[in-house]
Amino acid sequence: MTPDVPPTDGPGGSPQWEQMLRAMLGPAADDAIREMREMGVDPAAMAAASGLPADPVALQQALAQVQQMLASAGDETVNWQMAHDLARQQAAIGGDPALSPGRVKEVRDALSVAELWLDAATDLPPAVGTSHAWSRAEWVEATLPAWRTLTEPVASSLATALADALGPAMGEMGGAFPGVSPAGGLGGDPAQLLRGLGSAVFGLQVGQAAGTLAREVFGTTDIGLPLLERPVPALVAANVDAFAEGLDAPVEEVRLYLALREAAASRLFAHVPWLRAHLLDAVAEYARGIAIDVDHLEAAVSAIDPTDPAALQEALSGGVFAPQTTPAQQAALARLEHALALVEGWVDEVATTAAAPHLPHAAPLREMVRRRRAAGGPAEQTFASLVGLELRPRRLRDAATVWAHLTSTRDVAGRDAVWEHPDLVPTPQDLDDPAGFDARRQAEVDESADLDRALAQILGDGEPDGATGTAGTTDDATDDEGTSGAPTS
Incomplete structure (x- = not known):
């Protein structure tokens, strides 16, 4: 909605919002204002709704702060x-x-x-x-x-x-979004x-x-x-x-x-x-x-009333630009x-x-x-x-319960030793069942030992006879029942 009487204390009696846009956009201001009006956006209403100061000096100060804010960012992702x-x-x-x-x-x-x-x-x-x-x-x-x-x-x-x-x-x-003039940074x-x-x-x-x-x-x-x-x-x-x-x-x-x-x-x-x-x-x-969900972004932006400062603030705070997880x-x-x-x-x-x-x-x-x-x-x-x-x-x-359990079962030194490697620290399953921590770790040790024995057997079977001896050539190669300890082919 256009204000009944827009501020007209700028040079030549033009509205303050127009003076602001000209200061920001320079020669491109006329085109920008025309395009905004063709899109159904009234710059005067936006200026009034955003709470821009009517005083020319305060307005120039606010403009300078905006220009400094944009110019000071440089190439930094975060200012x-x-x-x-x-x-x-x-x-x-x-x-x-x-x-x-x-x-x-x-x-x-x-x-x-x-x-x-x-x-x-x-x-x-x-x-x-x-x-x-x-x-x-x-x-x-x-x-x-x-x-x-x-x-x-x-x-x-x-x-x-x-x-x-x-x-x-x-x-x-x-060119619909001309930037701040080079003098502005x-x-x-x-x-x-x-x-x-x-x-x-x-x-x-x-x-x-x-x-x-x-x-x-x-x-x-x-x-x-x-x-x-x-x-x-x-x-x-x-x-x-x-x-x-x-x-x-x-x-x-x-x-x-x-x-x-x-x-x-x-x-x-x-x-x-x-x-x-x-x-x-x-x-x-x-x-x-x-x-970013582009469809969601476009839908959200189209739903925002540009004359509503609260909606714009909510958008910038992350509601509109929230990333997908x-x-x-x-x-x-x-x-x-x-x-x-x-x-x-x-x-x-x-x-x-x-x-x-x-x-x-x-x-x-x-x-x-x-x-x-x-x-x-x-x-x-x-x-x-x-x-x-x-x-x-x-x-x-x-987590505190798990650490207390480890203190009681392993004492202080054993508890703190768990921090030596990320693979040793409690898992989410340990947080579900702190009392089962030691049993699960022992099961992992046993499983690893079984794997080591299986690998040793495979590697031992695959070595040539000259490296391990031929079955039956020594007493050490015979098991308790008198049969060869090496498999026959």
Whole structure:
């Protein structure tokens, strides 16, 4: 619907939306406006519905921000400068003061005590490096490189799939989508404009999620994936204190329990060399299989009202561009979910075992953390809607039961030795039946021994007589019943 009186305070009395389009599109604006009207789209209605500022100065500022957003993406799949800036802004919501020396000492002392208690609960030694007490902004700066590793494979595959799906249609439209003028930083290539928009959207999503997580996480291992290339324990002091509010346990006890979990996970990632790559490879394998349902995409786009900002926002957030999930991707997600459960279950068991002799509220704290991880948070939900990855260990309790069973049957050293190779760790079947773990492993050993004997017999029978001796030539070749031990032909 066209506004009754469009703003006409631009040069020559032309509407503000028209001035905006001319500033963005240059000489191509007249053709673009005409084509939009021929398609039944009223630019004035779109401008009014989108909430564009009527003030000329504010409008120019908004336009400059859009141009900068598109131009700053460059060739990056994700606009990382935008992600960084937004993450810092989100992390600062509600305040994020620098930690005083006293607060830093409280956190580091808790992590030091946690390391001492863990020595009795695991054979894995402490991670090498200095522990950290961080503000939320410091957590963002330290972990953003890991988000790059995690999200770029998915963003790249999705961008390629979208380009393949929309490329032919955009080629047919040709000049209908002139880009921002060269002065604005982009040429007139529609595909380049699409890549810039995609990069900006991913930058916004990642920045929003990372910044929101910065207000929720306790350390660097809360989501099960290693967020530091060289793991060392760290705690976000403000988030620990916020979690302790309303609990029956003293804040000092809560801090110690969370320090135990963080230090235990850091030990695991530091001393199980294959684990980090295993988790990240599952994410990359999922990304390689991304495909777009072109028919669904076209139907969804045609159903969107371009004058409805809420519908457009929903489309950009992943509802319209949601990738299909193939069987291969489902398998990769299942492996990732299983690995996350094993990590969380081990940390849960080890940290609580270490805490039990010292912290009166160890059991209720364990349950609180379990429920928190099972429910997830808004940032995790954002990543799930963006790339389909849910970083929640659904079988945490089953995995913790398996590790407790191994502690009772193999002691601490035997339990932790299971991490030496990915083929040794508990399987989904072990999570279904923890008590049968040892019986299944023994059956695998017996089966392997039977196979070795069968191969030895085949290889022995196939060797020439000169290598093994001729049947009946020695007493050693005769069995207890006096018959030849070698088969006759």
